[in-house]
Amino acid sequence: MTQQATDKIKITFPQGPALELPGLTGSENEKAIDISDLRDKSGYITLDNGFRNTGSCTSAITYIDGEQGILQYRGIPIQQLAEKSTFVETAMLLIYGELPTAERLARFRALLTEHEMLHEGLRNHFDGFPSNAPPMAILSAMINAVSCYHPDVLEMEAETTFESAAARLMSKVRTIAAASYKTSIGQPIIYPRPEYNYVRNFLHMMFSRPYKEYDPPEEVISALQLFLILHADHEQNCSTSTVRMVASSRANLFASCSAGVCALWGWRHGGANTAVIQMLERIHSQKIPMPEFIERVRNKQEKVMGFGHAVYRNYDPRAGILKVAAERLMEKLKISDPLLDIAKKLEEVALHESYFLERKLYPNVDFYSGLILRSIGLPLNMFPVMFAIGRMPGWIAHYREQHNDPDDRIFRPRQIYTGQQKRDYVPIEQREA
Numbered sequence: 001m002t003q004q005a006t007d008k009i010k011i012t013f014p015q016g017p018a019l020e021l022p023g024l025t026g027s028e029n030e031k032a033i034d035i036s037d038l039r040d041k042s043g044y045i046t047l048d049n050g051f052r053n054t055g056s057c058t059s060a061i062t063y064i065d066g067e068q069g070i071l072q073y074r075g076i077p078i079q080q081l082a083e084k085s086t087f088v089e090t091a092m093l094l095i096y097g098e099l100p101t102a103e104r105l106a107r108f109r110a111l112l113t114e115h116e117m118l119h120e121g122l123r124n125h126f127d128g129f130p131s132n133a134p135p136m137a138i139l140s141a142m143i144n145a146v147s148c149y150h151p152d153v154l155e156m157e158a159e160t161t162f163e164s165a166a167a168r169l170m171s172k173v174r175t176i177a178a179a180s181y182k183t184s185i186g187q188p189i190i191y192p193r194p195e196y197n198y199v200r201n202f203l204h205m206m207f208s209r210p211y212k213e214y215d216p217p218e219e220v221i222s223a224l225q226l227f228l229i230l231h232a233d234h235e236q237n238c239s240t241s242t243v244r245m246v247a248s249s250r251a252n253l254f255a256s257c258s259a260g261v262c263a264l265w266g267w268r269h270g271g272a273n274t275a276v277i278q279m280l281e282r283i284h285s286q287k288i289p290m291p292e293f294i295e296r297v298r299n300k301q302e303k304v305m306g307f308g309h310a311v312y313r314n315y316d317p318r319a320g321i322l323k324v325a326a327e328r329l330m331e332k333l334k335i336s337d338p339l340l341d342i343a344k345k346l347e348e349v350a351l352h353e354s355y356f357l358e359r360k361l362y363p364n365v366d367f368y369s370g371l372i373l374r375s376i377g378l379p380l381n382m383f384p385v386m387f388a389i390g391r392m393p394g395w396i397a398h399y400r401e402q403h404n405d406p407d408d409r410i411f412r413p414r415q416i417y418t419g420q421q422k423r424d425y426v427p428i429e430q431r432e433a
Contacts, residue, residue, distance in 0.1 A: 013042060051241075131184055135184065135384075135385045178205030199228070217333065227322070230390070233394025234394070256399050280339040337371065347367070
């Protein structure tokens with residue numbers, strides 16, 4: 001479905017005639033005003049710090065209703081995908097708009113297997129990073145490096161060429177991630193196994209050793225697959241908007257998604273689940289009573305991580321799914337993690353605490369996702385990398401949508417200048433100390 005034109009929206013200004021701008025209604029009845037011609041017709045622009053109330057594009061990929069706590073990929077509720085789908089199938093849904101047939105799914109999986117290896121020339125690149133290099137820095141750099149070895153990805157005019165490039169990026173990102181982890185701990189890089197599925201192959205490359213194969217329990221594979229599905233896309237967030245902005249310059253798919261990795265790196269975005277674990281660890285190690293911690297939050301002495309969201313004003317639907325998954329995983333693995341108990345207690349208190357309710361602060365996806373990654377055995381510095389692997393299908397989908405948009409043009413936001421007015425250059429000998 002496409003957006004529908006609605007009645008004209010009339011805007012009046014202190015001086016000059018009123019201006020009529022087109023109104024738009026999205027397929028889920030979202031209302032918008034098209035201000036594309038506002039400056040040309042009135043001399044005004046809009047100011048919206050952080051773009052919290054600005055639509056940068058139209059998109060048919062993901063729908064969010066933050067007030068109701070709804071998340072849908074291509075119209076399918078996230079709860080259904082979490083229960084019934086796989087990560088690769090969900091990726092194809094996001095990229096191509098429909099759930100794949102068995103034949104298309106098999107072909108795409110074959111492409112993932114075909115492209116899972118890294119060029120041997122890239123192995124030396126990992127040795128060029130210091131052992132304590134942040135994995136997100138390595139991931140971003142290596143995604144661009146991969147494209148140098150496959151110049152055909154720079155030209156993706158045909159649909160089949162794009163499919164190969166998308167599969168190549170999705171497949172190699174997990175190989176790069178696992179190789180960067182192995183390099184950081186001084187272990188040999190493990191080659192992928194073509195007979196393994198997407199998630200199991202990643203776990204194999206992460207945790208196997210030349211003399212000992214890692215055979216992950218099915219509960220671990222299922223939990224990680226769920227994590228990836230729930231992170232696959234989330235509308236126009238910081239990293240996705242970055243991918244679309246870079247793509248609008250006609251940069252290639254690998255360069256655009258590499259930029260997305262950099263945007264995801266920050267603790268306000270992909271690093272948020274790391275911050276949650278650090279907060280829970282501090283509460284545990286310092287034995288901070290929950291009432292005391294909540295009081296500190298009220299007094300702005302503490303910032304509670306994993307609560308609140310830029311879009312949701314209700315319970316993040318992903319958080320509820322991950323909470324159940326974390327409990328189930330730890331039960332199956334017979335893990336007793338005190339951080340899970342603290343997280344559940346914090347949630348229970350917060351959901352009945354006026355400070356949180358008045359501000360509509362509910363658990364978000366990051367609150368429980370880190371506990372799952374921790375149970376699997378992933379170190380904290382790999383948490384944002386896992387987010388990037390999960391978000392890759394969404395970035396690819398938005399890149400494709402941006403390129404296929406007949407109204408596509410380079411992103412170029414305006415600004416309100418607040419600096420010095422015109423003044424003359426002062427020779428250095430005349431400048432005041």
